[in-house]
Amino acid sequence: MEFSPVAVQAFQVGTIALCSPGVSGVIAKIEARFQGRRGPRILQPYYDLIKLFGKESLAPSGSSAAFLLAPIVAFACYLTVPLLIPVLTTYGLPLGTMGDILGGSLILALAAFAVAVAAADTGAPYAQMGSSRTTTFSAITEPVMLFVIFTVGFLTGTDLPYKLAATVTSSASQVVRPSHLLAAAALFLVILTETSRIPVESHSGTNEFGMIEQARSLEHSGPYAALLVWGSAMKQMILYTILLNVFVAPWGLAASGKPLLVAVAIVTLVAKCCAVGFFVTVIDNSFAKLRLFKITEFVAAAFLLAVLAVLTIYLGGG
């Protein structure tokens, strides 16, 4: 028996949607252990979501439809991206070619844009601050992503994430070439920024002045807040998946629709995401948060790596 490609594609979306709170839970647990706490249960994010879905939702007076629409738009975006990237399979799925790697990052940017608009719409100071900060920093992480994508283009001759995963697994010489490693490192730094991790933002802080991404959703409540929390868990897992299955470790993917292979692929993906989470937690606990004005330097480092990746491959063939 074999799943049809459409079914596998549904599994891709399902895996991201259903496993992402779990991955967040595992990371929170590891983090707590590092800090000498027992930490919440791994399933805690699911309970949180259930709780939030059961609550009533309020909107600030004077806010427009954009405020309530944004969580839904963002969530829809996060459901769309797994269609485009190799979450479970090594082969391209029917809808996989409807957008390339640039399209994927545009959809992610659309989600961020919707949330930022909603935050600006509230008129609340902290939400607006988060909105403006996020927009500022994404304006400088955006070029980094572009250079990473250029590198992918040079590496594979296409802009399809599937192709890069296939290229990386094709031989060891594709893994150790400097442009690939530099692009992966740059992407990792961007992911740290995008998932609000140290050294950019303290993940679990409650001080609004230090917040960047988290401040945006302060005004949302009830099911809308649940969608935003769930969405950011999905975003984290999507970014980890891109890093893992496209750049760093595209192994363990299903080569066909056999149920066993698909199941193995799901388990491997979750395990790999937890491993990345572990690594991120180590960084989280080893470095201090940067001052707001130093974040440009952090992003400049990512930019440096990405540009060097393009230089080495375009001018040096490496």
Next chain:
Amino acid sequence: MQVVAPSTVNGVASTIAVLVLLVEFGMLRAGLLRSQVRLYAAQSLIASLLAVFLGVVRHEPELLILAGLSIALKTVVVPLVVLRLVRQSGTATTGSGILKPAGAALVALAVAGFGFFAVGRSGLRVDGLSPTVLGSAVAIIAVAFVLMIIRNDVVSQAVGFFSLENGVSVASLVVAAGMPLILEVAFLFDLLVAVVVFGVLMRVHHEEQSTLSTAQLTDLRG
């Protein structure tokens, strides 16, 4: 356009060379003089590892001897000498530059890009190694110049020169790997002499100016 992958050996060599370049960028960023010297030690170590790697892959034991000598000199002796000077000076232990780190990184990036570009256009072709290694070497030399220009303290400037020499050694591994050991050792010995003299003059500078900064060196002009 798909750029065909170099061989694995090539890829590893290029990656190490690019790492050396990245450390050079780190030195540009490092504020503390101490950390700058440590980064230099790390850079020399990585550059020597490239020699070890190429020596093993190409079965050239001479390169291993060379790597051993350069580790002893450049990751142990030179950093110790300079660190001792920094400790004894006791004045300012942070350098200051005429550019902010992000600006410096952008300038250096442009210069490094020129390095890669120049190697590509120079028409130099080396059998068996991709131009990335040579490009990185030239980029290291170029960024070392940026480091020497934008920093105004004697330690950073001296470290800039030493790291320039690291760039040249990476280049020599690529284009002149067969150079007789005696010549390479002569180069290293010369570096040692230069280090001693740099140390003496840094000390003289510190005695005369009571600082490691070169911002006051404006008496002679015209």
Next chain:
Amino acid sequence: MQLLILVMLGGLVGIACLLMPPRAARVATVASGVISLGLAVSLIADVTHGPLRFGFLRADSLSVVFVLTAAFLYASAAVYAIGYVNRSAPAGYQRRFLFGLNIFGWAMICAPLVDGLALLWVAIEVTTVVSALMVAVDRTRAAAEAAWKYLLIASAGLGIGLFATIIIYHAGTTVYGLSYDLTLNQMIAAGGRLDSHAARLAFVLAVLGYGTKVGLAPVHTWLPDAHTEAPTPISAMLSGSLLAVSFYAVLRYVQITQLSVGAGFVHTVLIVFGLLSLFIAAFSLLVQRDLKRLLAYSSIEHMGLLCLGVGFGAPIALTGVLLHILAHAAAKGNAFFCAGVIMHKYGTKDIGSIRGGLDKLPWTGPLLVASVLALSAFPPFGLFRSEFMIIAGGLARSSVMVVAALLVLITIAFVGLIRATTSTMFVPARPGTPAAALPRSEPSAWMVVPIVVGSLALVVLGIHPPDQVMALLGQAVTEFGER
């Protein structure tokens, strides 16, 4: 055998100076200088039958020209230093000074004698570090500043020189395979078979890298500072022989790469660097207020002239260049020695405060005027002959515009030099100024002797150069491959 003695003597004497009492060290230094000069002269006859080789050493006509230059200034600076170094200074300082002087002179004799471009780089780097130490030997604020700038800029330049060495090695791998010795014989014999891309890159890098030490604009910025702040015997050696020895390295690269790169490219690069240096130096000479700085810029002017001379690509111009190197060493050495005496006498280097030199200094005054006229290429001095040959070569082979620019620029340089000299020498000191109160006397006879010898050498080179010397230059030009 002479080669071996030449490349050992100065070094050993230098080390011995650290152990001897200052008086003995002075004698040893002078003896070593004079013996080196004698050995260098004896080499002239030996190399007429082709290059001498001895282990890592090699001497041909070209290198002997530079050895002569270096040894001549080594000997005169050694004599001059007897009068220059204050006898009441601490013995340690005197020993250090003589040690540095010997090692510096020795390193510059070694550089043209080592066989191979790699060793040449090593020798030139040694001259750099030793001379940087000697610039700082007086431990003043300005000296420390000048020494640091010099060391840093020259080392960075030599870093590029090292890169050039590695690239030229790579260029030779097409002929000799992956592993070879980079000796001069090999490289010269390889001729046009070098990889032309690599040779071209190596040539440009070498001109830029070694050019930093030659003092070619725009990488000359260390030169005026170092020449001004160094003790006078060292200034003379820096200007007369260190620049020349660095120029020797550039010449070797020209010799080796011109066949594979193409003479047109080589000549264009040299003409551009030469004209730029002449331009910067000529206009800087007009505004100088400091006597030694004035002479330093004059060195940049002359190095630019040498570059142009080689860039013209005519045998007569190249002969002129080699003669110019010899004559410039004597003239610039003299001028710096005179400047040292004047500083000693007046206690200042400021051109505005030095007045009535002809009156106060019976020997040095006229000799300074003579050296400056020599530097401005007036007959009957050697530089007149050499510049005449360079210009003749330029008119024969190169564009008239370049030669015209050269003539205009050296005229401007002449104006700057002569204005400063006339005001210091001919204008009498105003009554009441410190200069007017000075007695009419020479500070030390030791400081005058080398200047007199140098002036005689200049006159001989100008009126009738010895046949052996002209034969040596002719042979060097032939071996250089200039047709």
